[in-house]
Amino acid sequence: MSTVQDKKCAxxxxxxxxxxxxxxxxxxxxxxxxxxxxxxxGIGTIDExxxxxxxxxxxxxxxxxxxxxxxxxAGVFDDLTDYTVxxxxxxxxxxxxxxxxxxxxxxxxxxxxxxxEEIGRLxxxxxxxxxxxxxxxxISFLTHWLAFHILETDAQMAQVVLRMQSGMxxxxxxQAAGQHMQGAAxxxxxxxxxxxDSLSTRTLAMLREIRQRRQAEAKLRLANDIIENSADAIFxxxxxxxxTDVNRAFLQxxxxxxxxLLGQPIAAVKPGLLAGQGIDIWEAATxxxxxxxxxxxxxxxxxxxxxxxxxxxxxxxxxxDVHYVGMVSSISQLVERHHALEAAANFDVLTGLPNRxxxxxxxxxxxxxxxxxxxxxAVCFTDLDxxxxxxxxxxxxxxxxxxxxxxxxxxxxxxxxxxxxRLGGDEFVLxxxxxxxxxxxxxxxxxxxxxxxxxxxxxxxxxxVGISIGVTLYPNDAVGPDELLKHxxxxxxxxxxxxxxxxxxxxxx
Numbered sequence: 086m087s088t089v090q091d092k093k094c095a096x097x098x099x100x101x102x103x104x105x106x107x108x109x110x111x112x113x114x115x116x117x118x119x120x121x122x123x124x125x126x127g128i129g130t131i132d133e134x135x136x137x138x139x140x141x142x143x144x145x146x147x148x149x150x151x152x153x154x155x156x157x158x159a160g161v162f163d164d165l166t167d168y169t170v171x172x173x174x175x176x177x178x179x180x181x182x183x184x185x186x187x188x189x190x191x192x193x194x195x196x197x198x199x200x201x202e203e204i205g206r207l208x209x210x211x212x213x214x215x216x217x218x219x220x221x222x223x224i225s226f227l228t229h230w231l232a233f234h235i236l237e238t239d240a241q242m243a244q245v246v247l248r249m250q251s252g253m254x255x256x257x258x259x260q261a262a263g264q265h266m267q268g269a270a271x272x273x274x275x276x277x278x279x280x281x282d283s284l285s286t287r288t289l290a291m292l293r294e295i296r297q298r299r300q301a302e303a304k305l306r307l308a309n310d311i312i313e314n315s316a317d318a319i320f321x322x323x324x325x326x327x328x329t330d331v332n333r334a335f336l337q338x339x340x341x342x343x344x345x346l347l348g349q350p351i352a353a354v355k356p357g358l359l360a361g362q363g364i365d366i367w368e369a370a371t372x373x374x375x376x377x378x379x380x381x382x383x384x385x386x387x388x389x390x391x392x393x394x395x396x397x398x399x400x401x402x403x404x405x406d407v408h409y410v411g412m413v414s415s416i417s418q419l420v421e422r423h424h425a426l427e428a429a430a431n432f433d434v435l436t437g438l439p440n441r442x443x444x445x446x447x448x449x450x451x452x453x454x455x456x457x458x459x460x461x462x463a464v465c466f467t468d469l470d471x472x473x474x475x476x477x478x479x480x481x482x483x484x485x486x487x488x489x490x491x492x493x494x495x496x497x498x499x500x501x502x503x504x505x506x507r508l509g510g511d512e513f514v515l516x517x518x519x520x521x522x523x524x525x526x527x528x529x530x531x532x533x534x535x536x537x538x539x540x541x542x543x544x545x546x547x548x549x550v551g552i553s554i555g556v557t558l559y560p561n562d563a564v565g566p567d568e569l570l571k572h573x574x575x576x577x578x579x580x581x582x583x584x585x586x587x588x589x590x591x592x593x594x
Contacts, residue, residue: 119143122237126243131179134172135235141165142227162208166201173197176239183246187255192374193238200230214369318413324406326367338413357382358394358413370396371406379416391416433507435485436492444506444514448566449520451504455559458519462559465515465528466573469537470551472511472584479545486543487550498533514570515554523558523590530588532552538586553580557591 120139123133145161175195184190207223244262249255312319318335322328328346336343339354352359358380359366370376377395384390392413399408431443437502439447448464455462469491476484488511495505495513502517515528537552555568555577564572572591580589 118143126235126239127247128179128243131239134168134175135239137168138165138231141168142231144225145227159208162204166204169201173201179246180242183249183255184242184254189245189259189285193242196234196238200234205228226321254339286368315412320351320411320413322409322411324408326351326409328354329408337411355382355413358411359396366394366396367409370398370409374398377565436489436507438492438496438513439504439506441506443509444504444508444516445566447504447506447516448569451516452559452569454518454568460518461520461523461561463515463517463520463523464557464559464573465517465526465530466555466570466577467513467515468553468577468581469511470553470581472550475548475550479543479548483543483545483548487541487548489551490537490541490543491537491552494536494539495531495533498536499529514573523561526556526558527588527590530556534586534588551586553577553585554588555580555591556588561592 120136124139126135141164145158145165148158148161177190177197180190180193203226207226210222241260241262244265245255245258245322248258248261253261316334317333318338319332320328320335321330328349328351331343331346336346341354346354366376366378366380375395375397376394380392380394381389382392383413393416395410396409396411398406399410402405407491431440432438433440451462454460469487472487473485475487488507490503491511492507492513495515499515499517500549500587502518504514506514506516508514515530517529520526534552534554538549540547540549555573555575557572557576559569576589576591576593578589579593583589
């Protein structure tokens, strides 16, 4: 072989193994398959595309090890598959110029096809196996295939091409390349594969450990945020009952700093906290692992306060008690919160009147009461006349003032047992029960029309609105709540059509 041939063979051969560990050691730790110049075949286009494939493999491995979401993984798999197909097409185009119908070309094509099919199968593993096992199998296949394919198959064909470019025939070039690949190069391939086996295993383990540590840290941060921002006072003590940590709510309850509390006995900081109703709460929690119950403490202002205390033990890996965690909730605050939530669910925020949800309950009760007593129930649907003009000319703040004033006039005009509800906008529903005859409702509602139509003062000046009312009676209309509201709404439509500012009863012609 000529000197020129020797140089070109060296460019495409698997050179000194001693250079490999150094290159690997310098590669980023996140790389499963770090690129090394010893992978070069000597054909620029192929080497460039091999480098891109290695980058995509490392990207996929990193996302797999870090537990990326399915959408991200699908995108990386698609990138790897698409680029692999593009690379195979390019590579086979180069080989075809030199190998023609040679069996080596056909074998190489089959290898490429098998890889694409295997990539599709491996992608499905993420859905059918435990992720960690799937990741190991995927990375193992990709590193083995890519190393073996570059270092043996592509390297051998590149050796043939380089020799043919130097003037050798296809037959002679194949023979020379085959002899080269059967010698030290074969031993080198085995050594490199073993090295990448070890490298990929260590790197995957490291990335998995990093991922698990980050997940654990994220859980700790979340738990800490929840504890720190809890409305309940939380304290943690050691086994002797000395405070090791408290949250913001606890600091506010005792009006002291965190630094002043650390190391202090919880019994001294909160006297009486652990002796509810004659029970040694500390002993009870130690015995059972948990205690919960109501206790009463005297506040700094001298008032007694009902509290709910939970005290739990925390054990170590040997199941020995190492800490106590206590949480103190104010029962009075819980009652207040309950009332606030109940009000938000059942009452209109602007006017304080019952909303649609509470109206449904009130209407059902009124129907049952009418059935039992035999009295009449008037269900009334109302709508304000001229309200839109107030909103359009004076603004929504003025409109809100009008709605609150109307709500007050409705409530004051009707009887205490009657219901006034706001459905939204300027729509109100009235329930007038315990009527002996329809005329009672009519007289009351006509007075209401007069009261609502009186001028009213708002911040923007004096305004005046009217009200139209549609009425339906029960049991004259022997139907359910929804039908009664529908009939009242139809009567309201007729009241407004007749000239507004009036009362109209359903069924009246």
